[in-house]
Amino acid sequence: MGIYGIPPFIGVIGKISYWLFDYSLIGIRLFPTLAGVTILILCCLIAKELGGQSMGILLSGICILAFLPFYRNHTLFQPVAFDQLFWTAGFYFFIKFINSQKKKFLIFVGITLGFGLMNKYTILVWAFGIFIGLFFYRQGSIFKNKWLYISFFISLLIFLPNIIWQIQSDFPLLKHLQALNDNQLNELNIMEFGLEQLQFPFTLIISIFGIFALIVGKNLKKYRLVGIATVTIFFTMWLLNSKAYYVFGIYPVLFASGAVKIESLLSKKTYWIYAIATITLVPSIYFIPEATPVLPIEKFVKYAQLEEKNDRLDLTGDYADMFGWEEQVKLVDSVYRSLSPQEKNNCVLWAENYGEAGALKILGKKYNLPNPISRHGTFWTWGHGEKDADVWISLGNEKATVEYVFGDVELVKIITHKYAIEEENGIPLYVCREPKIDIEKWWKDYEEHIFD
Numbered sequence: 001m002g003i004y005g006i007p008p009f010i011g012v013i014g015k016i017s018y019w020l021f022d023y024s025l026i027g028i029r030l031f032p033t034l035a036g037v038t039i040l041i042l043c044c045l046i047a048k049e050l051g052g053q054s055m056g057i058l059l060s061g062i063c064i065l066a067f068l069p070f071y072r073n074h075t076l077f078q079p080v081a082f083d084q085l086f087w088t089a090g091f092y093f094f095i096k097f098i099n100s101q102k103k104k105f106l107i108f109v110g111i112t113l114g115f116g117l118m119n120k121y122t123i124l125v126w127a128f129g130i131f132i133g134l135f136f137y138r139q140g141s142i143f144k145n146k147w148l149y150i151s152f153f154i155s156l157l158i159f160l161p162n163i164i165w166q167i168q169s170d171f172p173l174l175k176h177l178q179a180l181n182d183n184q185l186n187e188l189n190i191m192e193f194g195l196e197q198l199q200f201p202f203t204l205i206i207s208i209f210g211i212f213a214l215i216v217g218k219n220l221k222k223y224r225l226v227g228i229a230t231v232t233i234f235f236t237m238w239l240l241n242s243k244a245y246y247v248f249g250i251y252p253v254l255f256a257s258g259a260v261k262i263e264s265l266l267s268k269k270t271y272w273i274y275a276i277a278t279i280t281l282v283p284s285i286y287f288i289p290e291a292t293p294v295l296p297i298e299k300f301v302k303y304a305q306l307e308e309k310n311d312r313l314d315l316t317g318d319y320a321d322m323f324g325w326e327e328q329v330k331l332v333d334s335v336y337r338s339l340s341p342q343e344k345n346n347c348v349l350w351a352e353n354y355g356e357a358g359a360l361k362i363l364g365k366k367y368n369l370p371n372p373i374s375r376h377g378t379f380w381t382w383g384h385g386e387k388d389a390d391v392w393i394s395l396g397n398e399k400a401t402v403e404y405v406f407g408d409v410e411l412v413k414i415i416t417h418k419y420a421i422e423e424e425n426g427i428p429l430y431v432c433r434e435p436k437i438d439i440e441k442w443w444k445d446y447e448e449h450i451f452d
Contacts, residue, residue, distance in 0.1 A: 098225075
């Protein structure tokens with residue numbers, strides 16, 4: 001019920017994508033893109049629920065289209081796209097409840113929270129923000145509503161299988177969080193969280209309008225709990241030294257409320273709303289290629305004005321991550337095909353990290369390569385393969401690592417690529433024989449380091 005510390009929702013979506021599209025690029029990008037489109041629709045619906053008319057609804061949708069981080073978040077197959085979707089849906093259902101007082105919308109909140117927890121645990125901060133916000137809704141009288149607790153119980157029921165799995169698996173979540181904190185969050189400057197929000201000034205201004213409209217404005221005062229919740233979420237994430245994008249899920253509801261507020265202020269000057277929409281959207285269009293890889297590599301190099309140095313181009317991460325994998329797999333295949341039939345039947349492909357292992361798994365299908373192993377991330381849980389294999393083909397593991405495990409080590413090639421990300425450039429490919437340590441013990445002992 002989890003991908004070694006990560007909730008299982010993304011794995012389920014991945015499996016559905018695989019059933020429908022195999023490992024095709026369209027399948028990988030379809031579901032996060034659908035999440036992004038749904039967020040756009042929900043943002044417009046929220047604006048309508050807040051009393052917005054056509055101009056407010058238009059401006060709220062423009063804000064989503066102009067918010068550059070969403071282009072990356074809704075292109076890559078990661079839990080973050082669905083996390084933002086669940087946050088936005090949760091806000092929408094709470095606003096629907098405020099407007100209608102129908103208990104079914106509280107139930108929908110509970111279902112949303114439950115599935116959100118099965119996707120990414122950061123939604124707990126969203127739930128905390130809502131909890132604080134509820135004290136400001138009708139003086140906290142909602143805490144007397146039994147349907148609020150039924151909603152929470154539904155969330156717990158949905159999340160329960162993951163809780164049980166965590167307990168049975170000795171809480172891998174804690175190990176994942178510790179590795180994340182040690183390797184990434186500790187290195188973050190606490191000011192970066194706030195400064196990154198300033199990189200998108202036009203949408204930020206509209207969201208600030210939204211915060212003030214929700215908290216101190218007269219027209220939206222009955223939705224104050226939403227404003228309090230977003231402020232609570234923002235500063236909680238900041239105090240936790242989170243990555244900036246963790247909080248982006250609050251923006252759709254703020255875009256909607258900000259757009260509605262601007263519409264009310266300029267109700268008799270709609271041309272100003274068109275001007276604001278244009279100023280918000282047009283500058284973002286130029287920067288879309290920086291946010292997501294929409295350009296062919298040659299055009300991106302010209303667009304970004306990159307200069308080649310030492311036969312390398314320093315691409316942004318998302319572009320660079322698209323290159324080098326095919327060359328790695330081809331080289332592994334050439335080594336594999338050079339083996340005798342007996343060695344092929346008793347060969348292990350050992351990748352250093354999950355990226356290399358994923359390339360061997362996915363791209364290796366057309367070469368009929370055996371499934372790879374790796375001690376990195378989820379791959380570790382799938383084991384070490386045949387411990388008594390005649391040949392191990394090592395991709396990416398350093399010399400000291402392979403020589404620690406094997407008595408016979410042969411360097412085949414150092415793999416380089418003009419465009420590949422730095423960590424995948426200059427990686428070694430070894431052919432290894434004669435293990436000199438206990439493979440099972442070596443594998444098990446590495447459990448504490450699989451997220452390094």
